[in-house]
Amino acid sequence: MDEVFKALADASRRSLLDRLHAENGQTLNELCDGLAMTRQAVTKHLGILEAANLVSTVKRGREKLHYLNPVPIHQIGERWIRKFERGKLAALSDLKRRLESSDE
């Protein structure tokens, strides 16, 4: 879980996920297109995404295809974000009440 959060912390990596979401199964070079960084930098990012299980790869000849794995993202939604949604209204009214009472 920690690895997933850390992987998602970087905007370049989130954008890579976006691109895979738009078109799945891209090669390294395809994913490099238009990005203002070296291929090696992208390789590292993809490595981190793969280590976090957010991306799976398949080698096809001399190419490496990258596939998005949305499961960890989904799990964060289910196991982490949902927890905070339950208490949301209560927390907000708490906060509001507290902020208002500070004017007294």
Place this chain on the structure above:
Amino acid sequence: MDEVFKALADASRRSLLDRLHAENGQTLNELCDGLAMTRQAVTKHLGILEAANLVSTVKRGREKLHYLNPVPIHQIGERWIRKFERGKLAALSDLKRRLESSDE
């Protein structure tokens, strides 16, 4: 958005959010209890959470009360995670198909 992701990337900070979720409106010292780090370290973490708008604070006398703001968490769920859930099944079957075809 980026600030929120970055703030959530650290396990200590997520645990602070958890503690505020369990009991809202705690002081700095209360939040320090049982944590294996200095008060100053916790202060920094809370500062990052506050900068990301995940925590709001109210000063009451010499104490500072910390309140969870679940809105950014909710937004990540809505604006970011949901996007990937839509294509989830398609992506998974894509991946499955690709993995299987690599055995051919």
Place this chain on the structure above:
DNA sequence: ACAATAGGCAACCATACGGTTGCATGTCAA
């Protein structure tokens, strides 16, 4: 009034991180 309590500020430190360059390896196509 004043000691204790709650917190703030700033400098410092080690390490992690994002990125680069340079070179090596493996695969395809003519």
Place this chain on the structure above:
DNA sequence: TTGACATGCAACCGTATGGTTGCCTATTGT
């Protein structure tokens, strides 16, 4: 077969990050 293409590996670099220590300020209870 050999050159071009796709990727891998490793060393290196500057900066961000998480954490510490030391000291200062403000509030409070007695």
